[in-house]
Amino acid sequence: MEKTEMVMEREKTLEKAEYRLSLEASGTALAPGKFEVLAITAGEGNGWHFPAAALKASLPLWEGVFCYIDHDRRARSVRDISGVLREPRWDEEVQGIRAVLEAFGPGGPLLAALGEQVLTGEGESQPKIGFSADVLFTGKNRTVQKILKVFSVDLVTDPARGGAFVRQLNQVQLKNGGKPMTDQVQEPAVGKTPAKEFSEMAEEARAVRLQMCAYLLDSALGAAKLPKPVSQRVRAQFDGQIFDPETLKGAIEDAREMVGELTGGEAVQGPGRVSGMVTSEERLQAAVDDLFGAPRDEGGKSLAVAKLSGIRELYLTLTGDVDLHGGYFPNRTQLATTADFTGLVKNALNKLVVNTWEALGRAGYNWWQQISLTEHFNSLHDITGTLIGTVGDLPTVAEGEPYTELTVGDSPETASFVKYGGYIPLTLELIDRDETRKLRAYARELASAGLRKISKLVSEIFTAGGGIGPTMADGGALFNTTAVSTAGGHANLRTGTLDGDEWDAVCGAVYAQPMLVKNADTYYGIGPKMAVNPKYLLVPRTLQKSAFQILQGEFVREQDYVYDNVLKGTGVPLVVPEWTDADNWAAACDPAVAPAVYVGERFGVLPEIYVAGDELSPAVFMSDEHRLKVRHYLAVWVNDFRPLHKNNVAA
Numbered sequence: 025m026e027k028t029e030m031v032m033e034r035e036k037t038l039e040k041a042e043y044r045l046s047l048e049a050s051g052t053a054l055a056p057g058k059f060e061v062l063a064i065t066a067g068e069g070n071g072w073h074f075p076a077a078a079l080k081a082s083l084p085l086w087e088g089v090f091c092y093i094d095h096d097r098r099a100r101s102v103r104d105i106s107g108v109l110r111e112p113r114w115d116e117e118v119q120g121i122r123a124v125l126e127a128f129g130p131g132g133p134l135l136a137a138l139g140e141q142v143l144t145g146e147g148e149s150q151p152k153i154g155f156s157a158d159v160l161f162t163g164k165n166r167t168v169q170k171i172l173k174v175f176s177v178d179l180v181t182d183p184a185r186g187g188a189f190v191r192q193l194n195q196v197q198l199k200n201g202g203k204p205m206t207d208q209v210q211e212p213a214v215g216k217t218p219a220k221e222f223s224e225m226a227e228e229a230r231a232v233r234l235q236m237c238a239y240l241l242d243s244a245l246g247a248a249k250l251p252k253p254v255s256q257r258v259r260a261q262f263d264g265q266i267f268d269p270e271t272l273k274g275a276i277e278d279a280r281e282m283v284g285e286l287t288g289g290e291a292v293q294g295p296g297r298v299s300g301m302v303t304s305e306e307r308l309q310a311a312v313d314d315l316f317g318a319p320r321d322e323g324g325k326s327l328a329v330a331k332l333s334g335i336r337e338l339y340l341t342l343t344g345d346v347d348l349h350g351g352y353f354p355n356r357t358q359l360a361t362t363a364d365f366t367g368l369v370k371n372a373l374n375k376l377v378v379n380t381w382e383a384l385g386r387a388g389y390n391w392w393q394q395i396s397l398t399e400h401f402n403s404l405h406d407i408t409g410t411l412i413g414t415v416g417d418l419p420t421v422a423e424g425e426p427y428t429e430l431t432v433g434d435s436p437e438t439a440s441f442v443k444y445g446g447y448i449p450l451t452l453e454l455i456d457r458d459e460t461r462k463l464r465a466y467a468r469e470l471a472s473a474g475l476r477k478i479s480k481l482v483s484e485i486f487t488a489g490g491g492i493g494p495t496m497a498d499g500g501a502l503f504n505t506t507a508v509s510t511a512g513g514h515a516n517l518r519t520g521t522l523d524g525d526e527w528d529a530v531c532g533a534v535y536a537q538p539m540l541v542k543n544a545d546t547y548y549g550i551g552p553k554m555a556v557n558p559k560y561l562l563v564p565r566t567l568q569k570s571a572f573q574i575l576q577g578e579f580v581r582e583q584d585y586v587y588d589n590v591l592k593g594t595g596v597p598l599v600v601p602e603w604t605d606a607d608n609w610a611a612a613c614d615p616a617v618a619p620a621v622y623v624g625e626r627f628g629v630l631p632e633i634y635v636a637g638d639e640l641s642p643a644v645f646m647s648d649e650h651r652l653k654v655r656h657y658l659a660v661w662v663n664d665f666r667p668l669h670k671n672n673v674a675a
Contacts, residue, residue, distance in 0.1 A: 057127035057136045061109070063157050063177055065120030073167045076119050082171035086112035086123055092178045093131045101269075103233055106131030109177055125177065130233055135179055156180045233266050240269060248276045254283055312338060312368045316464050318375035334458035339365055348452045348648070366635040366650065369450075373467040373633050373652065380471035381630055389475050391598040392482035395560050395612040396621035398629055401659075407439045407624055409663040437497050439661035441626060444477055450635070450650040467633065470654045474631030476601075481660040482621060483602040486562070486610050491672045492517065494662065498543055502662055503670040508538055509549035514665045521673050522563065522570050522609050524580065524591050530611050530669050531557045531594065537666040554666055556618045558611035561595045564603035571597035571609075613667035620667040624659035631656040 063086060066076040091107035105128065112123040127136040158175040161168050241262050245255050258275055310324040315332045332338050340346060342365045385393070401407065421427055448466045485502070488494050493502025500512025507513045516533065520526035539551035563571045575595045579586050595611070612620065623629065634653045662668070 057132065059125045061123050061125045061177060062115070062118065063109070063112070063121045063123055064159075065118055067119075071166060072163060075168065078161075078168050078171060079119075079121055080114055082174070083112050083114060083121065085171060085174045086121060086177075089174050090176050091125055091128075091135065092176050093134060094178060094180055103130050103236060105129030106135035106179055123177075130236065131179075138179060230266070234264070237262070237266055241272065244272055244276060248280065250276070250279055251283060254279050308342075309368055309371060312372045313375065315460060316372040316376060316467070318372045319379065335369075335460045335463055336455055336458040338368070339455050342368070348456060369463075370633060370635040373463075373470075373635070376464065376467035377471040377474070377630060377633060380468045381475055384472060384475050388599055389479050389601060391562075391600060392479055392621075392623070394596070394598060395562070395615060396482060396623050397615045397619045398623045398625060401441075401624050401626055404441045404626055404657065407441075407659050407661065409437045409439065409622055409661055437661055437663050439622075439624065439659040441624065441657050441659045443655065443657050444474075445631070445653065445655040447651045447653040450652055452648040452650075466652055470631060470633060470652070474654065474656050477656065478623060478629070478658065478660070479600075480602050481658065482623070483600050485621060485660070485662055486600075486668075486670060487603065487605075491605075491608060491670070493670070496662070496665060500665075502665055502668070503672075507549065511543070511545075511548060513548065516665060516669045518669070518671045519674055520671055521607065522567055522574070522671070524574050524589075526671070527561065527574055527591065527595070527611075530671065534558045534611060534613065534667070534669050539666070540664075554618060556613050556667070557594070558667070558669065559595055559614040560612045561597050562600050562603075562610040562612060563597060564606060564608070565599055565601075566606040567609055568597065568599050571599075607673035609671050609673075611669040615667075618664070618667040620662055620664050622659075622661055622663055624661075626657035627655070 064074065064079060066074055066079055068074075086109055089109040090105055091109065092104040093106050094104065107125050108128045110124045110126055112121055114120075115122045127133070157177045159171055160173045160175065161171045163169055241259065245259060248255070250258070258279055261275060262272060306321075306324055307327060307329050310320050310327045311329045311332050313320045313324070314329070315335070315338065320327075384390070419428060448470070450463065450466075454462065485493055489501055492504060495501055496512070496514075498512045500506060500514055502514070503517040504512070504514050505517045506515065508515050516537070518526070518530065518533070520529065535553065535555060535557050537554045538549045539554050541547045541551045561571050561575060574589075574591055575597050576592060577589050578592065580589045615621070631654045634655070635650055
C-alpha cells in the first residue's frame with residue numbers, strides 16, 4: 025500500500041528533527057563519593073540505533089556534565105546538583121563511554137549514600153535507583169547521526185530503559201570480564217551501617233539547603249525594599265523553611281501589589297526601574313567595540329562592561345579553543361551566550377570602516393561625493409543611465425487646430441558593476457600573540473582601500489583616453505572641442521591655464537551648453553541654454569593655492585595694484601588626490617541641479633567586511649587562519665557631458 029502524503033511529510037520532518045532521550049547508565053563504586061559510570065554504549069536504545077562513531081565523536085561533550093537529583097527538564101537548580109562527570113573515555117571492549125562521577129554540591133552526600141546503598145543491594149531487594157543520561161541528538165531513519173549536547177547524567181528512581189538495549193549493555197559489562205557491582209563496593213566505615221550513614225548524610229544535605237534558602241530569603245527581601253511590617257510578614261512565612269525560589273518571588277510580588285493598593289497614588293519604593301533589558305550579547309559587543317576603539321551602538325553607550333585585555337582573551341572566552349585548533353569547545357567556554365567570535369569582531373571592524381571612511385573624507389578623499397550622485401541598485405544587471413531630452417519650446421496652438429507632437433529624445437549611457445575585494449588573514453598565531461593593534465589597523469586599511477578605489481574610479485573619468493575621458497553613447501569623447509551642433513560634439517575642452525579670466529570663460533561655456541532635445545540630425549545643439557554655472561573647480565595638488573586664491577581670496581593682487589576679487593564664492597575648490605598632471609584642471613556643476621557623474625552601489629557604498637572562520641572552514645583547517653574579507657560592488661559612469669568641462673593645458 026502506498027504511503028499517504030501526510031505520512032510521507034511526517035517522515036521528512038522526522039529526518040530533520042532533533043531528539044532528546046533519557047537513557048539508563050550503569051555505575052561502579054571506585055572510592056567514597058566516586059563512581060565509575062558506563063554512561064552509554066553503542067546499540068539500540070528507546071527505538072534508536074546509537075553507532076559507535078557518533079558516541080566517539082561526542083566524548084568532549086561528557087566532560088564536566090552535572091549530575092542532578094532527579095530529571096527535571098523544565099528547571100534546573102543549584103540545590104539539586106549532586107555530582108559532576110570527569111575523565112570521559114572510550115571503552116573499546118564494551119563499545120561505550122566510561123567516566124568518573126564525583127559527588128559534588130548540595131546533593132553530593134545524598135548521591136554518595138544512595139549510590140552505595142544501591143550497589144550493596146542484591147536481587148529483588150535492590151532499590152530501583154540508578155543513573156540516567158539525558159542527551160540531545162539529530163537522527164535519520166531511527167539512527168543517531170550526531171549527539172549535540174549532554175544535559176546531565178542524573179540520579180533517578182526507576183530509570184528509563186531501552187528494552188533490549190539496556191539488557192545488552194548490562195550483559196556486555198559482565199561478559200567482558202567486568203565484576204558485578206556488588207563485588208566492587210567499598211565497605212562502610214566501622215561502626216556505621218549503610219542506613220545510619222545515609223540518614224546522617226541526608227540530614228547534612230537538608231542543613232545545606234536550609235542555609236541556602238536563608239541566604240536567598242535575606243537577599244530577596246533586601247532587594248524588594250518593602251515596608252518593614254510587610255517584609256517581616258513575608259519573612260515569617262518562609263523563615264526556617266525549604267522553599268522554591270518561584271514561590272518566594274510570587275509572595276514578594278503579592279506583597280508589593282498589596283502595598284500599592286493601600287498607598288494609592290504614592291510610589292512604592294522598590295528596585296530601580298528597568299527602562300530596557302540588556303543582553304549578554306549587547307554587553308559583549310560593547311566590550312569588543314571598546315577593545316578595537318570603535319564607537320558603541322546607541323543603546324550600549326552607557327553600559328559599564330569589563331575591559332578586555334586583548335583579542336586573545338576574547339577568542340578563548342568565546343570559543344574555549346585553548347589549544348588553538350580553530351574550533352568551538354562549549355565545555356571550556358566561560359560565558360553562556362549566543363554571540364560568536366567572528367560576528368563580534370566583524371561588527372566592530374565594520375564600525376572602524378565607517379569611522380575611517382568619515383575621517384578620510386574630511387581629509388579630502390570624499391571630493392567625488394561633491395560632484396556625483398550615488399544610487400542604490402537591487403541587482404547586478406548592467407545599468408542604463410538614460411538622459412531624457414527637453415521639450416525645448418512649446419509651439420503655439422491656434423484655436424480649433426490640433427496639437428502637434430513634441431520632439432523628445434534620449435541619450436542612453438551604460439555601465440556594468442565590477443566586484444572589488446580581497447582578504448587579510450587573521451591567523452591563530454596573531455590571536456595567540458594578542459596583536460589587537462594590528463587587527464585594528466587591518467580594518468582601517470580596508471576602509472582606506474575602498475574609499476580610495478571610488479576616488480580613483482571617478483578621477484579616471486577625467487583622465488581616461490589621454491585626458492579626454494571615455495567615449496559617450498553619441499560617439500564623441502567625453503571632452504572634445506567639436507561644436508555641439510555636430511553629432512558627438514561637446515565643446516567642453518579648452519587649453520587655458522588656471523586663472524581668474526580662464527575660470528570665468530569656462531563658467532560661461534558651461535552656462536551656454538544647449539540642453540538635449542534629441543540625438544538626431546537637425547536637433548543637435550538646438551535646445552535652450554542649460555543656464556547653470558559650474559560649482560566645483562577640480563585641481564591637482566599643485567594648483568590648490570591658485571584655486572583657493574581665485575575662489576576664496578578677498579583681493580586680486582597683480583604686479584602694480586590690488587583690487588577686490590569679484591570671483592570670490594563663484595565656486596568651490598576640490599583637490600583630486602589621484603591627478604598627477606601639474607597643470608590640467610576641470611569644472612563640474614552641482615549634481616543636485618545638473619547631474620553628470622553617477623556612482624552605483626549594490627550592497628552599500630562602503631566596503632563590506634566579513635570574518636570567515638570556524639572548525640569547518642578550509643582556511644582554518646589548512647592554514648590556521650580566520651579571514652577578513654572585504655567586498656565592494658561598484659559601477660561608475662557619466663550620464664551627461666554638459667555639466668562637465670576640462671582644460672588640458674599644453675606642456
